[in-house]
Amino acid sequence: MRDTDIKKTELPNVSLEPHNSAAAATLSETDLIAGCRAGRPEALAELVKRYQPAVLRICVSLLGSREVDDAVQDIFVKILRRCDRFEGRAALFTWIYEITLNHCRDELRRRKRKRWFSLQALPTAVVDNIPENTRPVSEQIETEELQRRLHREIQQLKPKHRELVVLRDLEGLAYEEIARISGIDVKLVKSRLFEARQILSRKMKAYVEEASHASK
Amino acid sequence: MQASDAKTSHVDDATLWAWQRAELEGAPAHTVQAHLAACLACRERAAHLQQLLTAMQAGHHRVQPTLAQQMQLVRALTEPAPPRSIWVPVSERLVRWLAPAVAVLAVLFLLLRGEPSATSSSTLTEDVIDAPETALFTATTEEQMQQAMLELMLRANEQQP
Numbered sequence: 001m002r003d004t005d006i007k008k009t010e011l012p013n014v015s016l017e018p019h020n021s022a023a024a025a026t027l028s029e030t031d032l033i034a035g036c037r038a039g040r041p042e043a044l045a046e047l048v049k050r051y052q053p054a055v056l057r058i059c060v061s062l063l064g065s066r067e068v069d070d071a072v073q074d075i076f077v078k079i080l081r082r083c084d085r086f087e088g089r090a091a092l093f094t095w096i097y098e099i100t101l102n103h104c105r106d107e108l109r110r111r112k113r114k115r116w117f118s119l120q121a122l123p124t125a126v127v128d129n130i131p132e133n134t135r136p137v138s139e140q141i142e143t144e145e146l147q148r149r150l151h152r153e154i155q156q157l158k159p160k161h162r163e164l165v166v167l168r169d170l171e172g173l174a175y176e177e178i179a180r181i182s183g184i185d186v187k188l189v190k191s192r193l194f195e196a197r198q199i200l201s202r203k204m205k206a207y208v209e210e211a212s213h214a215s216k
Numbered sequence: 217m218q219a220s221d222a223k224t225s226h227v228d229d230a231t232l233w234a235w236q237r238a239e240l241e242g243a244p245a246h247t248v249q250a251h252l253a254a255c256l257a258c259r260e261r262a263a264h265l266q267q268l269l270t271a272m273q274a275g276h277h278r279v280q281p282t283l284a285q286q287m288q289l290v291r292a293l294t295e296p297a298p299p300r301s302i303w304v305p306v307s308e309r310l311v312r313w314l315a316p317a318v319a320v321l322a323v324l325f326l327l328l329r330g331e332p333s334a335t336s337s338s339t340l341t342e343d344v345i346d347a348p349e350t351a352l353f354t355a356t357t358e359e360q361m362q363q364a365m366l367e368l369m370l371r372a373n374e375q376q377p
Contacts, residue, residue, distance in 0.1 A: 041294060044294060045290050048286060048293070049286065052281045052286060052289060053280055056279060056281050056285075057279045061276060061279075069285065069288075077293065080293060146268075146271045147272070148275075150268070151275060154272075169237070169269065169272060170272065170276040170277075194234075195230075198228070198229055201230065201233060201268075208264070
């Protein structure tokens with residue numbers, strides 16, 4: 001039984017009336033969260049539209065593709081259940097990233113406990129959502145292979161390193177935002193990121209050397 | 217190279233990474249810049265790293281929810297929950313909260329079971345009431361008194377080695 005199923009009844013009472021999505025697109029963060037508190041469907045749909053891509057990306061990078069849709073759904077359930085507690089002191093996306101990161105940490109712990117955790121290949125979400133590509137096929141395969149390998153290497157980093165690479169190098173967040181989201185100070189963010197980058201570049205160097213030997 | 221020497225040591229990967237991401241400022245940034253201007257090997261590594269970062273970010277941002285995933289999520293969040301068995305949450309709560317409490321109680325019970333007279337006031341009271349000494353004082357008939365005395369004598373005999 002997933003958290004979503006158990007707690008769904010505790011979500012704000014959302015009406016299913018037709019809604020104006022064009023007006024919702026212009027909602028400010030404050031109005032958006034107020035709309036979610038009030039259970040307005042347009043606000044909820046807009047929240048999903050704005051933040052589902054980032055939440056999905058982070059989940060895929062931190063958890064792999066397995067059960068990723070469930071994880072995203074659970075995160076949104078948590079966001080809705082906790083939107084009363086959002087005080088607006090930080091940006092909405094920081095708060096959402098924080099919930100996402102904590103959920104991924106819990107999920108990894110749960111998987112570790114159940115000995116389910118195994119390293120994933122390229123997530124299906126990536127494969128399913130690849131846009132049409134106009135590049136030559138050989139180059140495309142090369143790039144996709146590189147991305148696949150990078151994804152695998154990022155997955156093999158320790159969680160404390162992986163989180164920072166994802167938030168900084170993939171999501172492009174500022175150090176201060178990362179510190180707030182991950183609950184550690186900026187200096188520690190920088191030093192851990194330095195370690196993570198060293199590990200990752202060392203592994204990728206080995207891969208590039210392997211690939212160049214193979215092509216000779 | 218943490219603090220890069222422009223002429224001798226090469227720039228390490230993590231520093232080069234930080235430089236590529238425009239995270240270095242002031243002296244460290246100038247040192248790396250000067251080293252790169254003079255070192256072909258590091259320039260090539262920097263170019264390679266840039267390619268790697270671009271691929272990483274492109275791969276990451278290609279992960280997008282499909283429209284179907286988006287609609288499914290909105291639906292899941294707005295639809296009323298299906299009827300569910302009351303036993304599932306009850307059993308979950310039991311496991312989560314009651315099980316440790318029961319375990320603690322069981323341990324306490326086992327620990328205290330060795331000294332029942334010190335813990336159970338009702339047992340103590342019953343013991344006192346049933347004692348032949350008490351019966352001797354509370355006897356209202358001669359027969360009851362004789363019975364109590366008999367029990368006292370029997371107990372005294374049992375206690376003798």
